Amino acid sequence: MRPIERKVYGKIKEKGISMDDVLEIIDSTSKQEMKKSFQDDCLFQSDKYFAKTIINSLLRSRLIKQEGNRFFKNEKKKEKE
Template identity: 65%
Template sequence: MRPLERKLLQKITDKGITFDDVLELLDKTSKHEMNKNFQDDCLFQTNKYFAKLMLDSLLKYRLIKKEGNKYYKVEQEKEKTPE
């Protein structure tokens, strides 16, 4: 998982996050940090591309779920230890 994806995951609250919120997060990100996270694509892609890429990878890892136009964290069930 990329550091930007981890930062995005921490930013998701109970109210969820929209695509515009992700774009706002990327607008605040420096060029150097973007280059660290996306070495090959940083110079010629738009923020929309990076937002979609990050959300798709978090969906693929099943860390978030999409409901309508919002994304929510998936609640992880804690494993019960046998006693």
């Protein structure tokens, strides 16, 4: 998991997170921190590209799930014995 993905995943609360929230997180992130996560793409890609890449990566690894236009942590239900 990239450092920026870990940061976005940590910001997801019970209400979930939207694409606009992810864009705000990326906007507040410094260029050096973005370069740690995306070495090749950092200079010429838009914030929307990074947001889509981060969300798609978290969806593929099944850490989050999408409900409408919001994303929630994919929590496993605890079984009571």
